[in-house]
Amino acid sequence: MRPEERSDLLGRLSVFAVFAAATVVAIAVLAVRVKRVQVDDAADYGSEMTRQSFRRVQTAGLRGRILARGGEVLADNRQVYAIALLPEAFRPRKDAPAAAQIEAAVARLSALVERPPDVATNAVARHLRFSRILPCALWLDASDAEIARFSEHAAEHPGFAVVGGRARRYPQGALAAHLLGYVGSVERQVGSGDTRMNAIEKEGKGNSGVEYQYDEFLRGMAGEVRVFVDARGYATARETLIEPCAGPDLRLTIDLPLQRAAEAALSGCCGACVALDPRDGSVRALASAPGFDPNRFVPTVPGALYARLRDDPERPLLNRATNGQFAPGSIFKPVTAIAGMAAGLPPEEEFECTGVYRLGTMRIRCARTWGHGPENLVHALRDSCNPYFCHWGVRAGTNAILRAAAAFGLGTRTGIDFPTDSPGVLPDAGWKLRNFADRWRPGDVAQMSMGQGMLLVTPLQMARMAAAIGTGRLAVPRLNAELPAETAPLAVDPQALSAVREGMRQVVEDPVGTGRRGGLGVDARVIGKTGTAQVGRGETLRKNTWFMAYAEPTATSRRQEPLAVALVVERGESGGGTAAPRVGDILRIFYNRESEDPEGA
Amino acid sequence: MKEFLRRFNWLQFLSMSALIAIGAFALASAGAARGSAPLAEKWQSMLATAALGYALYFALAVCDYRRLLDLLAYPVYLAAVAALGLVLAAGTEQFGARRWLWFFQPSEFAKLAVLAAFAQFFGTERERFRGQRGFRGFLCAAAMAAVPCALVLLEPDLGTALALVPAVTAMLLAAGVWRRGVLALLTVAAIAAGSVLGAVGAAERPGTPPEVRERILRCVPLREHQLKRVKTFIAPDEDVRGDGYNLAQAKMTIGAGGMAGKGYGRGEAIRRGLLPPMGIMNDFIFCVWAEEMGYLRGTLPLLALFALLCLSTAWTAVQAADGRGRLLALGMATLLLAHVYINIGMSVGLVPITGLPLPFISLGRTFLLTAMCGLGLVQSAAVHGEDKQ
Numbered sequence: 001m002r003p004e005e006r007s008d009l010l011g012r013l014s015v016f017a018v019f020a021a022a023t024v025v026a027i028a029v030l031a032v033r034v035k036r037v038q039v040d041d042a043a044d045y046g047s048e049m050t051r052q053s054f055r056r057v058q059t060a061g062l063r064g065r066i067l068a069r070g071g072e073v074l075a076d077n078r079q080v081y082a083i084a085l086l087p088e089a090f091r092p093r094k095d096a097p098a099a100a101q102i103e104a105a106v107a108r109l110s111a112l113v114e115r116p117p118d119v120a121t122n123a124v125a126r127h128l129r130f131s132r133i134l135p136c137a138l139w140l141d142a143s144d145a146e147i148a149r150f151s152e153h154a155a156e157h158p159g160f161a162v163v164g165g166r167a168r169r170y171p172q173g174a175l176a177a178h179l180l181g182y183v184g185s186v187e188r189q190v191g192s193g194d195t196r197m198n199a200i201e202k203e204g205k206g207n208s209g210v211e212y213q214y215d216e217f218l219r220g221m222a223g224e225v226r227v228f229v230d231a232r233g234y235a236t237a238r239e240t241l242i243e244p245c246a247g248p249d250l251r252l253t254i255d256l257p258l259q260r261a262a263e264a265a266l267s268g269c270c271g272a273c274v275a276l277d278p279r280d281g282s283v284r285a286l287a288s289a290p291g292f293d294p295n296r297f298v299p300t301v302p303g304a305l306y307a308r309l310r311d312d313p314e315r316p317l318l319n320r321a322t323n324g325q326f327a328p329g330s331i332f333k334p335v336t337a338i339a340g341m342a343a344g345l346p347p348e349e350e351f352e353c354t355g356v357y358r359l360g361t362m363r364i365r366c367a368r369t370w371g372h373g374p375e376n377l378v379h380a381l382r383d384s385c386n387p388y389f390c391h392w393g394v395r396a397g398t399n400a401i402l403r404a405a406a407a408f409g410l411g412t413r414t415g416i417d418f419p420t421d422s423p424g425v426l427p428d429a430g431w432k433l434r435n436f437a438d439r440w441r442p443g444d445v446a447q448m449s450m451g452q453g454m455l456l457v458t459p460l461q462m463a464r465m466a467a468a469i470g471t472g473r474l475a476v477p478r479l480n481a482e483l484p485a486e487t488a489p490l491a492v493d494p495q496a497l498s499a500v501r502e503g504m505r506q507v508v509e510d511p512v513g514t515g516r517r518g519g520l521g522v523d524a525r526v527i528g529k530t531g532t533a534q535v536g537r538g539e540t541l542r543k544n545t546w547f548m549a550y551a552e553p554t555a556t557s558r559r560q561e562p563l564a565v566a567l568v569v570e571r572g573e574s575g576g577g578t579a580a581p582r583v584g585d586i587l588r589i590f591y592n593r594e595s596e597d598p599e600g601a
Numbered sequence: 602m603k604e605f606l607r608r609f610n611w612l613q614f615l616s617m618s619a620l621i622a623i624g625a626f627a628l629a630s631a632g633a634a635r636g637s638a639p640l641a642e643k644w645q646s647m648l649a650t651a652a653l654g655y656a657l658y659f660a661l662a663v664c665d666y667r668r669l670l671d672l673l674a675y676p677v678y679l680a681a682v683a684a685l686g687l688v689l690a691a692g693t694e695q696f697g698a699r700r701w702l703w704f705f706q707p708s709e710f711a712k713l714a715v716l717a718a719f720a721q722f723f724g725t726e727r728e729r730f731r732g733q734r735g736f737r738g739f740l741c742a743a744a745m746a747a748v749p750c751a752l753v754l755l756e757p758d759l760g761t762a763l764a765l766v767p768a769v770t771a772m773l774l775a776a777g778v779w780r781r782g783v784l785a786l787l788t789v790a791a792i793a794a795g796s797v798l799g800a801v802g803a804a805e806r807p808g809t810p811p812e813v814r815e816r817i818l819r820c821v822p823l824r825e826h827q828l829k830r831v832k833t834f835i836a837p838d839e840d841v842r843g844d845g846y847n848l849a850q851a852k853m854t855i856g857a858g859g860m861a862g863k864g865y866g867r868g869e870a871i872r873r874g875l876l877p878p879m880g881i882m883n884d885f886i887f888c889v890w891a892e893e894m895g896y897l898r899g900t901l902p903l904l905a906l907f908a909l910l911c912l913s914t915a916w917t918a919v920q921a922a923d924g925r926g927r928l929l930a931l932g933m934a935t936l937l938l939a940h941v942y943i944n945i946g947m948s949v950g951l952v953p954i955t956g957l958p959l960p961f962i963s964l965g966r967t968f969l970l971t972a973m974c975g976l977g978l979v980q981s982a983a984v985h986g987e988d989k990q
Contacts, residue, residue, distance in 0.1 A: 027904050034945065
C-alpha cells in the first residue's frame with residue numbers, strides 16, 4: 001500500500017469513525033430516553049392511560065317494596081324493556097355525521113316497531129354529547145310484541161339493542177294512591193370527588209306520600225359498571241364492578257282489607273277516611289277520594305294527565321285525609337262537652353232546647369226545628385243539640401274550649417310519619433285579629449262550640465280524637481310498622497271522658513241517636529259522633545258530613561282489636577245519613593265474621 | 602456475479618429488509634386496530650411498494666453508480682426542484698400542507714436528488730474550479746441546498762428541511778469544503794437554536810409578565826405553528842388538551858408498552874384511537890411498535906437495526922472507489938440517522954413534533970422508494986468499489 005493510499009484509507013476510516021460515534025451517541029440517547037418514557041415512568045403513563053380508558057357508571061339500585069300489614073304488596077318493581085340505541089355504533093364519519101346516520105336508522109326501525117320513538121331527536125343528540133357511554137333508550141317500556149318484532153330483525157338493525165330496566169309498580173292500582181304517593185326518576189350522585197361517577201343511571205325518587213317520606217329507606221344500593229372507552233369516549237366494553245342491591249321492604253301498618261273497605265265506602269264521592277288502632281296510633285286505613293292511578297305516573301307524569309288532574313274541580317291530587325281541612329261541625333261537640341266539665345259546669349243540669357239559640361242579634365237553629373226540650377249533656381250529645389252546646393260553650397268560655405281542643409291535638413300537626421300533615425286551624429282572638437282584623441266576639445264562641453266558624457280540622461286529627469276519647473291516651477299516628485308507638489295520657493278528667501263516651505254510645509245505640517247507622521249490625525261495641533258542617537254561603541252553601549267512631553271488639557268479633565275511624569263526605573246530606581252508614585260498612589267488614597271479605601285473615 | 606455477491610453489502614441489505622418486515626407487521630397491527638378496511642389493507646400496499654423498491658434497489662446496485670451519477674445526478678436534481686415548484690403551484694393540500702403531487706411527495710424524493718447532486722458535485726478527486734474546497738464551494742453548496750429547502754419550507758414541510766441539513770453538512774465536512782467555516786457555522790447554529798429555545802422557555806415561564814412575553818416571542822423568528830410546537834416541546838404538560846395532546850398520547854402509548862409490551866396485535870392505545878389513525882401509520886408508528894412489543898423486544902431491536910443500517914451504509918464510504926460513492930454513502934447514512942432520531946425523538950419529547958417518517962416502518966410510500974433507491978445507489982458504490990486487498 002502506497003503511503004498516499006494509506007493516508008487516504010485513514011482519512012476515510014476517520015470519517016467513518018466520526019460518523020459511527022455520532023450514530024452510537026444518537027441511538028444511545030434515543031435508547032435512554034425511550035427507556036425513561038417506556039419503562040421508568042411507565043407506571044405514570046400506564047395508570048394515566050387506564051384512567052383515561054374507562055368511565056364509571058352508577059347503576060340504579062332496586063327500590064324496596066312497600067307492604068301492607070299482612071304482607072300484601074302495595075308497591076314493587078317490574079321488569080321493563082326498552083329498545084335502545086348504542087352510541088358507539090353511530091360514530092360520526094366524515095361522509096356521514098352521527099345525526100344523519102341515526103335519523104335514517106331510527107326511521108327504519110320505527111317502521112318495524114310500528115310506533116315513533118318516545119325520545120325527541122334533540123334529546124338523542126344531547127345524550128350522544130353528554131352520556132355516550134350509556135345506551136340511549138328510544139322506545140320505552142316496549143311491549144312483548146314490539147320486542148319480538150325487533151329481536152326477529154335485530155341483525156338488520158345494527159346499533160340497537162334491547163335493554164332491561166325496572167319500573168315502579170303499584171299492584172293494587174289506584175288503591176291508597178295518596179298514601180303511597182308515586183316516584184319520579186332522578187340521577188342521584190352517590191360518590192364525590194375522586195369517586196364521582198361519569199354517568200348515572202336514573203333511579204326512582206319518591207315525589208309524594210310514603211314514597212317521599214321513606215325515600216332514603218327504600219332506596220337500593222347503587223351498583224357500578226366500568227365502561228371501557230376509546231379516545232372519543234365511545235364504549236368498547238362493559239364490566240360490572242358492583243351489582244346494585246335492592247332496598248329493604250317497608251312494612252306499613254295499613255290493613256289492606258280495611259283500606260279497601262274505606263275506599264269502597266268513599267266511592268263516588270269526595271271525601272276522606274282514616275282508621276287508626278287507638279292503642280298505638282297505627283294507621284289501618286288512610287283513604288282520600290277521588291284518587292288516581294299512580295302506575296300512570298311512572299316513570300314520569302304525562303303532562304296532559306297531570307294537567308287534567310290538577311284542573312279537576314274535585315281535586316283528585318289532594319290528599320284529603322291528612323291535608324284536607326274541613327269544618328268539623330258537630331263531631332267537635334265532645335271537645336266542647338269536656339271543656340265545660342273542666343270549667344266546672346254540671347253535666348246533669350238540664351237546658352231547655354226550643355229549636356233556636358239567641359245570642360245578641362245572632363240566632364242559631366237546632367237540627368230539630370221545634371227543639372229537643374230539656375236536655376242534659378249526654379242527651380245533648382246523643383241528639384247533637386246545637387242550642388245546648390252553644391249555651392254550654394259560651395258558659396265554659398273560649399279558653400276552656402281551646403285548652404280541651406289542644407288536649408286532643410287540634411290546631412297542631414299530628415306528627416305522623418307522612419309528608420303532608422296539616423295542623424288545621426284552632427282560632428283564638430289573636431288568630432282572628434291577624435286573619436280577619438276583627439275582635440273575638442261571643443258569637444265566635446257559640447259557633448266554635450258546635451264546631452263551626454273558623455275552626456278547621458283534618459280527618460286524621462278526628463280519627464286520632466276518636467281514638468283518644470276511646471282510650472284516654474293521645475297517640476302519634478304512624479304508618480311504618482317498625483316505628484315505636486308514641487302515646488301520652490290525655491289531659492282530660494276521666495269522669496268527663498266517660499260522660500262523653502256515654503253520650504257517644506247513645507249516639508249509636510239509642511233508638512233516637514243521630515248515628516245509629518254507624519253501628520248497625522256491627523259485631524263490636526261502637527261509640528260515635530255525627531257531624532254536619534255547613535260551609536260556604538248562598539250558592540256555594542254545602543254540607544260536609546262527618547262520622548267518627550271508636551269500636552271495641554266483642555267476644556264474637558272477627559278482629560280482636562279496637563279501631564277508631566273518622567270519615568268525611570263533602571256535599572253530603574247529614575252526618576247520620578251520609579257518613580255514619582259508610583263507617584258502619586267499614587266496621588262490619590272489619591269485625592263481622594260473615595262479611596264477604598275474600599282476603600279475611 | 603460471484604464478484605457482485607462477494608462485494609455486496611449484506612449487512613446493509615439484511616438490516617434494511619428486517620426493518621421493512623417490521624414495518625409491515627407494525628402497519629398490519631395498526632391498521633387492523635381501527636377496524637376499517639382501507640386502513641387494514643395499508644400494510645399490503647406498503648409491501649407492494651417495497652417490492653417495487655427492491656426492483657429499483659437491485660437495478661441501481663447492478664449499474665455502476667458513477668455512470669448513473671454522471672447521467673442522472675443533475676437532471677434529477679433539476680426535476681426535483683421543478684416538481685417542488687409544481688407542488689406549490691398545483692399540489693394537493695392535506696392536513697394544512699401542500700405536499701402531494703398526484704400520488705407522490707416530491708419533497709421526499711428531493712432529499713435523494715439533493716444528496717446525489719452534492720455527491721456528483723463535490724465527490725470529484727480534482728477541483729472543478731478554484732476554491733471548490735473553500736468558501737466558494739460552500740456558496741455553491743448553499744445555493745444547491747437552499748433552493749429545494751426553501752421550496753420545501755414553503756409547503757410547509759419543516760421536517761424534510763431538518764433532515765436534509767445534517768446530511769448535507771456531513772457531506773460538506775467529509776468532502777472538506779470550507780471545513781473551518783462549516784464548523785463555525787454549526788457552532789453558531791447550535792447557539793442560535795439554544796437561544797431560541799431559551800427565549801421561548803423564558804417567555805413561557807409562569808412568572809413572565811404578558812407584555813415581556815409578547816416582546817420576546819415577537820423577536821423569535823418562527824411561524825406561529827412552529828412556535829407552538831417549540832412551546833409544546835419546552836412545556837409539554839401545560840397544554841395536554843391542545844398541542845401537547847399528541848405528545849402526551851404518544852408518551853402514554855409508549856409507556857403502556859413497558860418492558861415486555863402488550864403483545865403483538867394487542868396495543869390498547871391504538872385500538873382506542875388515542876392517536877389519529879393516519880398519525881399512527883406515519884409519524885407515530887414507533888409508538889405502536891413500542892406499545893405492542895415493549896422495550897426489550899420492540900424498542901431495542903429496532904434501534905439496533907437502525908444503528909446497524911446506518912453503520913453498514915456508512916461503511917461503504919470506506920469501501921467506495923471514489924469520492925462520489927463515499928459522499929453518497931455518508932449522506933444516505935446521515936439522512937437515515939436524522940430521520941430515525943427526529944421521528945423517535947419527537948415521540949418521547951426529545952425533539953419538537955414534526956412530521957417525518959420513520960424509514961421503512963412508516964407508511965410513506967414515496968419515502969420508502971426514495972430510501973430504497975438511495976440505499977441501492979450506495980450498494981452500487983459498494984459493489985463497484987476498489988479492490989485493494
